Amino acid sequence: MRVYRSALLRFADDGSALYDQDGLLAVAPDAAGRERVVAAGPWQALSSHYAGHPVTQLPGRIIAPGFVDMHIHFPQTDVIGSPADGLLPWLENYTFPHETRFADLAYGEQVAEFFIDELLRNGVTTALTFATSHPASVDALFAQAQRRGMRLITGKVLQDRHSPDGVRDETEQSLMDTEALIRRWHGVDRLGYAITPRFAPTSTPEQLRGAGALAARYPDVWIQSHVAENRDEIRWARELFPASRSYLAVYDDFGLMRERAVYAHCIHFDDDDRALMRDTGAVAAVSPTSNLFLGSGFFDYASADRVGFGYGLASDVGGGTSFSPFHTMLAAYYVGREGQTKPGLSLTPEQLWWQHTAGAASALGLGGVVGNLQPGCEADFVVLNPAATPLLARKTQQARNLAELLFALIVIGDDRVVEQTVISQAKYGPGA
Template sequence: MTTTTTNPKQRLALRGDLLDFTSMPGWAQLDSPAVRFQPDHWLLIEDGRIVGTQAAAPDASWDREDHSGKLILPGFIDTHVHCPQLDVIASYGTELLDWLNTYTFPAECRYADPAVARAGAERFVDALLAHGTTAAVVFPTVHKTSAEALFEAAAARGMRLVTGKVLMDRHAPDGLRDDVAGAERDCIDLIQRFHGRDRLAYAVTVRFAPTSTPEQLAMAGALCRADASLFMQTHVAENRSEVEWVARLFPDARSYLDVYAREGLLHPRAVLAHGIWLDEDDRRQLAASGAQVAFCPSSNLFLGSGLFDWPAARAAGFRVSAASDVGGGTSLSMQRNLLDGYKVQAMAGHRLSAWAALHAATRGAAEALGLGGEIGSFDAGRLADVCVWDWARGPVAEARHAVARELHEKVFAWMILSDERNLLASYVAGKPQFRRRPDR
């Protein structure tokens, strides 16, 4: 007689102040029904998925972690960030095009070495987790090995990661150019090996229009048309000099965005970073395509690129997600980037609420990526990508938190005053992938 045993379910309950969103909050709505705040509740996680929340303590069949008085959020989703640019973060003194040539391209050349690529990928994904980011859309380099290293590092940690070999066949230094046929072979091989494996997804990754020939852009569009489940990531309309350069290189295109649209690169899984210098026709085209813009405020301020008009995007009807754009951006901390996002909008007379900002880094980003059924909220069935935060650290933040009157005031102060030092733990699919050292 043969007997079979079933493995008991892995059950974890986290206690704390649970905050997530059920839908998109109104732009300036501080008392929003889209906000779901459950103070002093238990988040129930079974086999890596959220199964519910409750006020009462669960029974002894659950492993319980008591984070009373701490803030628990879905893990942040960074929709535009460059792995190799950790090496050049906080580099001085140039605008976009000079910055690429002076700092970025030399750093990326080093990733042709598989050992450098592996070490960089490991450092990068661990840094994301240590900043409360549990999923990301990432640029590696033009080298196939850099994409492989990122996929493997993310898979080892169970992370949701979207990436793909960068396409660049012109206007780049030796060691950072590919060719159309070789790039296509590399993309197809990477797609077959990694797309849909574990929590990995492939993005057709056009660096930006100036560094791809029309032939390469056509190849990228063909890849997207052949498989609608593929993502696409690129840059658009970040800097005025860049926009002028694109106009000279593509005189038949109506706009920078149109360069991509003509090749079939605008679709519901397309992520376009920046989108500062768009016109009304561009905004309508984005909305019709289902593509999103990744708002990168820290980078836009640091490089002096311009101020993104988020209310205009909302009015046009296309989605906006939050992104760090490290290394043009100055921190992987999503709170620091949202702080800069508040400043960018304030410069144009708009006030970015904590709700609109945090939604764009959690549920809003997940839904824009077509991943709302997997991550971004505490809805039952979602994978438990979850982070636990101190409400306040240090005497200034603690005093501010103590006198905050209502929920938005408390959360807004947390968003403005906190950073990665507030993070206690990051969980990916219910498994701890980062814990703060006791002496921190």
């Protein structure tokens, strides 16, 4: 049993924030040896139950759930911050050339180590991530995540057409490789597999049909891809799949929309698309920094809520501009203010934080497992320092309520706020 005393942030089942200025968090290993939350709440109410256990005192700090990143590209770690005129030129000039290097396992291992370090340094404890079309890239990333005890989902990219040499795969072999990787990695420790068509235009109908067959054969694996990010991309998809009602409907036509299907962006939707997301249980990975950076458009929160489909936040590095959840939450606030059918939506700080923790976990089908600090959750959490910089200290000291405290962290905070990231018994950060 390990007991912590600190300010404590977590979320109720309805998404509302729960905050104890003087809180207690108790964690202990379960029968399988995986640490889980045993108790969380006010120190005064709970401390008598844990007398005799050593207590880690964290004065002036906040313990919060580890962040969940719903969409990120590990091989684009070195592509971040590359200038481009838009999505398709950015892929052609930067992303595809760089991803050819991941055929080399040793290169993939080196990038994967840095990538996992960067996630943990920024407080991200669960991630759904793209690898490349090379099976070696998947092996490299899974091995690094397994070594750290991290919960991570990834998969080999499927792209058998409209792709340059070095990243384009072969239809039948790509599907065989995908199934072999599922059998090798899915469900091992805290790892999960995602069937990963890059996006519809870079897969033949045969490859998408095969991916759908695998999704039916392995219903507990995830599916991830991109959709409706950019208007040029949408026109291209419609030209290639004229029989489908919409770009999104292409995936449904090939059996790739169901629970645990995660589609990044989902910007240029109509209500039929939104209803298709809702009815199939597919969810959106909202990627505000990449959408702003590439000029793709704005996710329509108001319409998503009106129709009722799930979503959560994602960094989308390397189109996204930062690993930091604070930067992502701030960009989502901008999108809420500017990019709605009814402009001026003001996402609350509690809503933004929920989208990057418990809400994202729920969207991934991992509600009650990660992204929260309620009893039974896996004990992934961050220790935050609200006085990490002079300006942040000055602002947070003036906070009159939780909303003002969280908003100050979102607007002014960055990786310096994350003092420690804790996964099971492993700690990352100063003093670890």
